[in-house]
Amino acid sequence: MHRIAFCLATALLAAPLAAQEDSRSFTLSVADELADSGLIAYILPRFSLKTSRRAELVSGAADLAISVDTGAGTPLMAQGETVFAVTRSGDNPAALMFGEWLFSDVGANTITAFVPASGPAFEIVEPEIEEVLYTFEGDVSAGAELAALHCGRCHRTDPEARNIGIGSTPSFMALRALPDWQERFVVFFALNPHPAFLLVDGISPPFDAERPSPIVPVELTFEEVEAIQAYAASVMPADLGAPVQHQ
Template sequence: MKIALLLACLLFPLAALAQDRDFSVSAPAALVDTGVLRHILPRFSLKHGVRITLVEDDGDVQFGAVGTPVFSGLDTLWHISHSDAAGPELFINWLLSDIGRRTINGFKVGDTALFSTDIAVKVVVAKPTFDGDPIAGERLALLHCGRCHVINDSNRMKGMGQTPSFALMRTFEDWQNRFATFYVLNPHPSFTQVKDITPPFSANLPPAIVPVEITQNELEAILAYVATIPPADLGAPLQNQ
C-alpha cells in the first residue's frame, strides 16, 4: 500500500505536467480532409505524451495563411500560428525539426506525397522611389556632373578618365546613398554648394573650378534620373585557376 501511494505521488507531477502541455489544433477543412493532421498529430502525441484535440476554430495552434511557414501543398504555403503555452511551443519546434519535417514529407495519398517542407520564402525587396523629375534630372546631370563623369552616350567622350561613369556607379550596392550625399564625398565639398544644406565656401579657400550650385529639388531630380540608368555590365567575375 505504501509503495502504491509512493508511486502515485511520484507520477502525479508528471501527469500534471502532461496536462499542462495539452492543447487544441484548428485548420481549414481543405487541409483536415487530406488526412495529414491525423498523420502528424498522433506521432507527436506518442513522442511527447501530449493530448491534442482537433477543433474547428480558434485552436491553440492554427494552420492557415498567418504565422511561421512550415510546408507547402494544395497550391498553398501553409503557416502555423500558436499561443505561447508550453504545448504549442513544443509542437512548432517539433514540426520544424528534422523528424517533424520527415513526418510531413512522409504523408502520402496512394503513392503521392501531398506536402513538402522544402519551401523557400520569397522576400520582396521594395525598390526605392524618387519624387524628382528624371527628364530634368538628365539635363541637370549633364550640366553639373558631365564635366567629370560620363552620364550617358551623349557625353561618352567627355568624362575625365579617373572618374567613374554613372552606369558604373549604378553597380555599387550603396549607389543611392552615394548620389544623395555626393556633396560631402571628396572631392565635391571643395566646389559644390547645395542651397540651404552646405556651408558657404571659406573666404580664404575659394573653389579652384567653377562651382556646382544646385538645390535639393534639383538633386532629387538627378537621383530620379540615375535610378533609370541600367547598371553597367561588368561581365562575369574573374575565376582563380
C-alpha cells in the first residue's frame, strides 16, 4: 500500500516537472547555410541566458524553423542575396518566445552583431508595408451640405465659406493635407470627441444614460457619412508649409 502511494506521488510530482520542462524547450530546424555560418551557435546561448528557454536542433519537422525564404514564412534576415524566413508549427510557448525574440530589437541587434567567418554580415529584412487606398463614392454635393450643417459647428468645411469653426479645430482643408487624412475620415465618427455627440444609425452605440450628449446630438445615416467622406476627399488640401525644423 505504501509502495503504491509512493509511486503515485512520484508520478504526480514528475508530471508537472515534465510539463514545465516541455514549456522551457522547443525543437528548432535551421537551414544548412545558417548552421555552417555559426550564427545559430552564436544566438542560441544568448537567447537561453535571457529567457531560460533552450532549443533542440533537429532536422525535419520542428516547433520553429528558420529556412531559405520560399514565401511560406515571415522574412527575418538576409545574408547577401539569400533571405531567411521563420515558420512556426504548433503552440509550443518556448518556440513562440524565441520567434518573438528573433523579431525584437534585442534579437535583431544580436543577429547583426554576429561576424561570420566568411561571406557578408547578416542584415534584418524590413517588413513590407502594404499601402491601403480608400475610395469614397458618396454624393459629394450632399456631403458638402451635410458637412456645412453638422461638421461646420466646429470645423471650417469650405474654403470659400465664412464660417471659421472653432479656432483649435482643424479645417477640412488642413485635415486633407495630413498624410493620414484618409484613415481619419474613414472612421471620423469613432474618433474623439465625436462619439460624445454623434450617432451613426446601425453603427454607433447609444449614449451612456449618465453621460448625455453635451450638445444637440448629430444623427447620421451611413449614406450621409459616405457623402461627407466623399466631399472631404474632393476638398483641395491646404498648404501647411514645410515641417518645422528643430535646431
